[in-house]
Amino acid sequence: MVGGTTILPLELSGVIARVRGKQLLGPIDLTIGATGLTVVMGPNGAGKTTLLRVMHGLRRISGGTVNWAVEDGAARRKQAFVFQSPIMMRRRVIDSIAFPLILHGMDRKSAKIRAEDWAIRVGLGHVLQDWAPMISGGEKQKLAVARALISAPEILFLDEPCANLDGRSTREIEAVLKQAEHAGTRIVMATHNLGQARRLASDVIFVHGGKILEITPADRFFNEAKTPQAKAFVQGDIVE
Amino acid sequence: MDSISTGLMEAFRLILTLDSDLVEIVLLSLQVTVTAVAIASLIGLPLGAWLVVNRFRFRRLTISVLNALMGLPPVVVGLFVYLMLSRSGPFGVLGLLFTPTAMIIAQVIIVMPLIASISHQTIRDLWAEYHDLLISLNASHAQRIKVLLWDGRRALITAVLAGFGRAIGEVGAIMIVGGNIDHATRVLTTSIALETSKGNFAFAMGLGIILITVAIAVNLAIHTISKTERASTW
Amino acid sequence: MKLPFNFWHATVAALFIATSAQAAEIKVAVTTSFYNSGLSDLLLPVIKDDLDLDVQLIVVGTGQALRLGKAGDVDAILVHSRKAEDTFLAGGFGTHRRKIMYNDFVFIGPVSDPAVLAKASSASDAMQRIKATASSFASRGDDSGTYKKELSLWVAAGVAADDLSTNWYHAAGAGMGATLNVASGMNAYVLSDRASWLNFGNKGDLELLYAGDPTLFNQYAYIPVNPELHPHVKTDLALALETWLVGPKAEELIANYRINGELLFTFNAVRN
Ligand SMILES: Nc1ncnc2c1ncn2[C@@H]1O[C@H](COP(=O)(O)OP(=O)(O)OP(=O)(O)O)[C@@H](O)[C@H]1O
Ligand SMILES: [Mg+2]
Numbered sequence: 093m094v095g096g097t098t099i100l101p102l103e104l105s106g107v108i109a110r111v112r113g114k115q116l117l118g119p120i121d122l123t124i125g126a127t128g129l130t131v132v133m134g135p136n137g138a139g140k141t142t143l144l145r146v147m148h149g150l151r152r153i154s155g156g157t158v159n160w161a162v163e164d165g166a167a168r169r170k171q172a173f174v175f176q177s178p179i180m181m182r183r184r185v186i187d188s189i190a191f192p193l194i195l196h197g198m199d200r201k202s203a204k205i206r207a208e209d210w211a212i213r214v215g216l217g218h219v220l221q222d223w224a225p226m227i228s229g230g231e232k233q234k235l236a237v238a239r240a241l242i243s244a245p246e247i248l249f250l251d252e253p254c255a256n257l258d259g260r261s262t263r264e265i266e267a268v269l270k271q272a273e274h275a276g277t278r279i280v281m282a283t284h285n286l287g288q289a290r291r292l293a294s295d296v297i298f299v300h301g302g303k304i305l306e307i308t309p310a311d312r313f314f315n316e317a318k319t320p321q322a323k324a325f326v327q328g329d330i331v332e
Numbered sequence: 333m334d335s336i337s338t339g340l341m342e343a344f345r346l347i348l349t350l351d352s353d354l355v356e357i358v359l360l361s362l363q364v365t366v367t368a369v370a371i372a373s374l375i376g377l378p379l380g381a382w383l384v385v386n387r388f389r390f391r392r393l394t395i396s397v398l399n400a401l402m403g404l405p406p407v408v409v410g411l412f413v414y415l416m417l418s419r420s421g422p423f424g425v426l427g428l429l430f431t432p433t434a435m436i437i438a439q440v441i442i443v444m445p446l447i448a449s450i451s452h453q454t455i456r457d458l459w460a461e462y463h464d465l466l467i468s469l470n471a472s473h474a475q476r477i478k479v480l481l482w483d484g485r486r487a488l489i490t491a492v493l494a495g496f497g498r499a500i501g502e503v504g505a506i507m508i509v510g511g512n513i514d515h516a517t518r519v520l521t522t523s524i525a526l527e528t529s530k531g532n533f534a535f536a537m538g539l540g541i542i543l544i545t546v547a548i549a550v551n552l553a554i555h556t557i558s559k560t561e562r563a564s565t566w
Numbered sequence: 567m568k569l570p571f572n573f574w575h576a577t578v579a580a581l582f583i584a585t586s587a588q589a590a591e592i593k594v595a596v597t598t599s600f601y602n603s604g605l606s607d608l609l610l611p612v613i614k615d616d617l618d619l620d621v622q623l624i625v626v627g628t629g630q631a632l633r634l635g636k637a638g639d640v641d642a643i644l645v646h647s648r649k650a651e652d653t654f655l656a657g658g659f660g661t662h663r664r665k666i667m668y669n670d671f672v673f674i675g676p677v678s679d680p681a682v683l684a685k686a687s688s689a690s691d692a693m694q695r696i697k698a699t700a701s702s703f704a705s706r707g708d709d710s711g712t713y714k715k716e717l718s719l720w721v722a723a724g725v726a727a728d729d730l731s732t733n734w735y736h737a738a739g740a741g742m743g744a745t746l747n748v749a750s751g752m753n754a755y756v757l758s759d760r761a762s763w764l765n766f767g768n769k770g771d772l773e774l775l776y777a778g779d780p781t782l783f784n785q786y787a788y789i790p791v792n793p794e795l796h797p798h799v800k801t802d803l804a805l806a807l808e809t810w811l812v813g814p815k816a817e818e819l820i821a822n823y824r825i826n827g828e829l830l831f832t833f834n835a836v837r838n
Pocket of ligand 2: 140141176251
């Protein structure tokens with residue numbers, strides 16, 4: 093924990109997200125407590141991204157409430173988000189990673205020193221001076237993770253951060269996330285990767301058709317899922 | 333055509349002899365246009381970005397008005413500025429009519445909507461890309477505008493150069509508000525109009541060729557400075 | 567957005583240079599015909615030497631020159647349209663009218679001369695010949711002294727305004743040079759001041775066909791703008807310039823001014 097008041101827990105109650113009358117999500121009732129690494133799972137189009145965006149405040153909700161322990165403005169400053177398709181600024185890798193720090197008032201020099209440190213931690217030491225939009229897909233995702241962690245967020249949302257990574261890079265990112273977790277960062281991550289979920293999750297939210305079907309401690313989810321959809325999902329079957 | 337080839341020769345002669353009047357005219361053209369484009373960019377670029385990141389009631393109307401203003405005939409702008417700056421107009425006391433400042437004012441009005449409109453389009457695309465990140469990082473409106481202008485700078489140079497192109501070749505408005513006074517407000521375009529009216533087609537063509545050369549030189553210089561042509565960059 | 571400090575510095579400096587006034591300068595609205603004569607190129611440097619005065623010429627048609635004077639946007643005017651000048655003075659917009667010099671209008675037309683203007687006996691006769699043969703005629707059709715002169719010549723020749731809305735009469739709505747360009751392009755007749763004609767560079771198949779009728783004389787007059795209406799006008803400088811214009815040095819330069827060997831102006835200022 094980075095000191096001061098905590099923004100957690102996060103409480104969602106009766107949350108509904110709609111697009112032009114079509115309901116995408118909800119109603120959702122959910123509490124994200126102060127510790128743990130929550131993995132959000134579910135088939136494509138289930139609503140994982142929508143749920144994460146609702147929690148982060150990027151998507152307007154049509155009903156219900158999303159409450160942090162502190163007021164929204166203060167809460168936003170202690171969150172970070174890694175998007176499903178990484179957003180690359182038209183800047184060099186090092187400047188992209190340093191961007192959140194500079195945006196929030198740190199002087200350029202110290203920001204760059206910390207950015208370089210983070211780049212090395214996620215394995216981007218060799219492309220520091222490269223143009224961010226030009227690096228490989230996997231490198232972009234590493235950049236996004238470093239850029240999210242550099243401002244030491246209290247909670248970090250990740251939307252399939254390892255989708256483009258090979259096995260080795262996936263393990264590198266996982267190690268970084270574990271370190272962050274130990275340092276007190278609450279992590280909520282969407283992933284399709286069952287192996288990764290087994291390795292990292294303390295608990296699992298299973299989403300299907302815009303609804304949460306299960307919220308369970310990880311070992312229980314993988315061994316004795318309650319719903320047939322979750323069971324099928326865990327076994328790698330097609331979820332109807 | 334005879335006038336075109338003699339025009340070319342005339343242009344070479346003028347350049348080679350470095351005719352002092354010509355140098356004065358070229359420098360004034362550049363001074364007026366560069367100042368006008370700089371001011372118009374200072375207003376137009378942030379305005380274009382501001383219109384992207386702010387949702388307000390008359391946003392669409394404002395953008396439509398900007399686009400319509402791009403088509404404003406320079407002569408109308410000239411007349412408007414003339415009526416404003418005339419001694420019997422509201423700003424007559426400033427005594428600015430028939431000065432380079434009056435020409436700069438007219439050109440700012442002519443090119444600002446163009447720069448704002450093009451930058452609005454450019455920034456809109458970049459905003460679509462950056463939107464989630466900047467919102468997620470809690471960037472203020474001013475910071476959003478700053479980041480979009482900075483990261484979009486290479487594309488925005490196109491907007492500025494379009495403004496420069498329109499301004500350097502403009503004659504109707506600056507003729508009216510500048511008066512085409514020798515050694516005071518005479519620039520390349522008004523000289524060309526004058527020489528054409530005197531039937532000195534070759535000389536006018538020569539000046540036209542110099543105008544194009546100056547415009548190309550400025551474009552190349554800007555591109556070189558901004559390194560847009562360097563393959564390794566964006 | 568961050569640009570080098572030097573850039574803004576230079577911009578501000580450029581603006582400043584643009585606005586800062588030079589030593590002594592005066593703005594005079596003059597007619598296109600006067601400017602096209604090239605006489606000003608000869609006079610202005612001498613005036614600069616003698617009076618340390620920068621004379622800035624705004625070159626426009628007579629009507630526009632008078633309007634600039636009325637609005638107080640210039641310090642004096644030099645025009646050639648007696649009637650309009652009198653109205654201007656009657657309205658109290660000028661202090662007084664000072665005759666400086668005159669030149670003359672000339673009839674220009676195609677070498678083939680279908681209306682046989684070369685044999686005309688007077689300006690009126692020349693006008694009638696053009697009308698009778700319905701030969702193409704290019705008119706200024708603007709707000710200039712030359713156009714006003716042309717209209718008065720048509721009236722004197724007994725040609726009604728209605729007769730001019732025909733297919734042989736072309737109103738260019740433009741300055742002398744542009745109208746000469748039109749005439750050159752169409753091989754049309756045109757009334758021009760002699761100076762503009764002599765200095766014109768695109769003569770094509772045109773030549774001077776008739777001149778000399780005293781009604782074609784073109785009197786230039788200098789009128790300072792009334793400081794009672796416009797306190798900012800530089801009356802002292804306007805009067806200094808007037809004194810110089812009617813002085814012996816100006817007479818010497820004006821009376822001997824030639825284009826292609828031809829004398830152009832007759833100096834007729836009265837000194838007091
Ligand atoms: N802006 C939108 N307009 C219309 N439909 C939307 C919008 N955003 C999401 N949806 C729909 O909502 C549903 C949930 O989308 P979401 O992106 O949350 O799925 P997901 O679980 O993240 O899927 P994936 O695993 O493919 O990333 C999908 O059917 C999607 O098409
Ligand atoms: Mg998704």
